[in-house]
Amino acid sequence: MELWFTEKQTPVFGITAKIRETLVREQTDFQDLAIIDTEEFGRMLVLDDMVMTTVKDEFVYHEMVAHPALFTHPDPKHVLVVGGGDGGVIREIMKHPKVEKAVLVDIDGKVIEYSKKYLPEIASELDNPRVEVQVNDGYMHIIESKNKYDVIMVDSTEPVGPAAPLFERGFYQGIYEALKDDGIFVAQTDNPWFKADLIRNVNKDVKEIFPVVRVYTANIPTYPSGLWTFTMGSKIHDPLQVDETQIPEIDTKYYSPRLHKAAFVLPKFVEDLVK
Amino acid sequence: MELWFTEKQTPVFGITAKIRETLVREQTDFQDLAIIDTEEFGRMLVLDDMVMTTVKDEFVYHEMVAHPALFTHPDPKHVLVVGGGDGGVIREIMKHPKVEKAVLVDIDGKVIEYSKKYLPEIASELDNPRVEVQVNDGYMHIIESKNKYDVIMVDSTEPVGPAAPLFERGFYQGIYEALKDDGIFVAQTDNPWFKADLIRNVNKDVKEIFPVVRVYTANIPTYPSGLWTFTMGSKIHDPLQVDETQIPEIDTKYYSPRLHKAAFVLPKFVEDLVK
Known part of the structure; x- marks a missing residue:
């Protein structure tokens, strides 16, 4: 099974990254927080479905x-x-x-x-x-x-x-x-x-x-x-x-x-x- | 039905674009040629599955x-x-x-x-x-x-x-x-x-x-x-x-x-x- 995370950067365009695993997924008091491990960019912090930062870039x-x-x-x-x-x-x-x-x-x-x-x-x-x-x-x-x-x-x-x-x-x-x-x-x-x-x-x-x-x-x-x-x-x-x-x-x-x-x-x- | 074109820019990362229609899809003597109309970037020339150019950028x-x-x-x-x-x-x-x-x-x-x-x-x-x-x-x-x-x-x-x-x-x-x-x-x-x-x-x-x-x-x-x-x-x-x-x-x-x-x-x- 291949898992891919896709961020719609606009309603009609996005990026997609193959993931190894989801480390955290939690609704905090303020936002939807996830940390996923992607193959291309390494670990990635995602808030409200938007990439915040990745280990690679x-x-x-x-x-x-x-x-x-x-x-x-x-x-x-x-x-x-x-x-x-x-x-x-x-x-x-x-x-x-x-x-x-x-x-x-x-x-x-x-x-x-x-x-x-x-x-x-x-x-x-x-x-x-x-x-x-x-x-x-x-x-x-x-x-x-x-x-x-x-x-x-x-x-x-x-x-x-x-x-x-x-x-x-x-x-x-x-x-x-x-x-x-x-x-x-x-x-x-x-x-x-x-x-x-x-x-x-x-x-x-x-x-x-x-x-x-x-x-x-x-x-x-x-x-x-x-x-x-x-x-x-x-x-x-x-x-x-x-x-x-x-x-x-x-x-x-x-x-x-x-x-x-x-x-x-x-x-x-x-x-x-x-x- | 939503149609999306995805280019794998690496084996584990890509971009994905919602498309209105496919205008051309043809195997030429040299490569796989497509022109698709995307919502975000307009018409897009794709050769061998790689974006060559789009009207917007x-x-x-x-x-x-x-x-x-x-x-x-x-x-x-x-x-x-x-x-x-x-x-x-x-x-x-x-x-x-x-x-x-x-x-x-x-x-x-x-x-x-x-x-x-x-x-x-x-x-x-x-x-x-x-x-x-x-x-x-x-x-x-x-x-x-x-x-x-x-x-x-x-x-x-x-x-x-x-x-x-x-x-x-x-x-x-x-x-x-x-x-x-x-x-x-x-x-x-x-x-x-x-x-x-x-x-x-x-x-x-x-x-x-x-x-x-x-x-x-x-x-x-x-x-x-x-x-x-x-x-x-x-x-x-x-x-x-x-x-x-x-x-x-x-x-x-x-x-x-x-x-x-x-x-x-x-x-x-x-x-x-x-x-």
Whole structure:
């Protein structure tokens, strides 16, 4: 018997992966959580039927959430991750010695618990003493934080279910206030092939709040279209003004100092979305 | 009844697309040819069960085969396309007024015939008077051509079936001899996630023949992994030495003067493949 997991990335298109076994399948308080072992991509975290991360390609997403912002801010001491309970973004943040403390706020403790158990290579730094893990509503954490963080990273699911409020203008305003005077935030903002309107709307909202707004992309095979966008909003520091020759080589597989600015050069149809 | 087309991009992973109808299904002298109408990507050309091009995302591949080389060569008068019977690369080449003649050599006349009939937006320039279409063996055409072309583009299928010889060292040697003294060639060279060895081997072969070898990428949603590589071999001209400010804005949706050099900045794991 062959078992295949199929994600409908749109109602009429999807990816399909042969699986060895299902390790977890549970309805948590917030979402349908599954961890399956696929032959092509290894273990895969699936929330509400959407691929969140896989052992084979997770490095792209996690590196590209963390490093562009951390190598743009000159002194990122205090970092917040909203969502990201699998721990992948935290693992990348911990490669930066300047970071004194990283707070992770995920609404679903089950994601953290099962990631530690079944995705140990991704969750490897969640117990680092520089990391504080809170099982809590990230939206509320943002609203209650003022002038507190150097960098905020939004590692959310798609804008359906528990993550929907994380794509609203009010949330970006809250992030602005939660950041210090020279703070930077970055959020995953889906793909330009199937979600062009989302990218356009987020860009418009963020531009009304932050003086510096930049969009960059990365290739993630298991995400819809394979092309993912990230939106960065900054109070002062501009990722395109960074001196790439001063970025140190760290242990990465996707991000590099050479890619720091190149990742911001968009295909023309994406450029047109965020003009 | 719902009909879905599934391409196994590897034995254990694939994409699946809901289809409206099958327009053509025919075993030609060389391959299994199908044109299907999909809901997400529109009409799709499928050869030997592999997606070749779709109306929705074809612009990426065709622009990125044609423009980087044509905007690197200072005077591309004579251009050869090996394969590419759908006409998409030819359509992009025709956007360059410097090109006096483009020769298309595809081994399978049925691809040309059905593309003209069912993919008219892609095949639109095949009857341009500056274009010469030959139904012939591209490998033989290369071997028989000496010091003839300014730019050669290899728009082949995967290295199985009729296209297998187009990935051999002898073919690149033939291309070198078919090019004029300052000629450039570019070939599609598959994806780094599932075909790392192919990219590594092609790169090694081409480096033994051409003094300037560069690899660039583009995002193509319907191709395996969504990240496609292109390998460029050049006798003199270097795409990274081009003055981007001198590249004119032409009618494109993916390529832009700003992307000309950025496309060559590779993710670290791809960079490592072609070191």
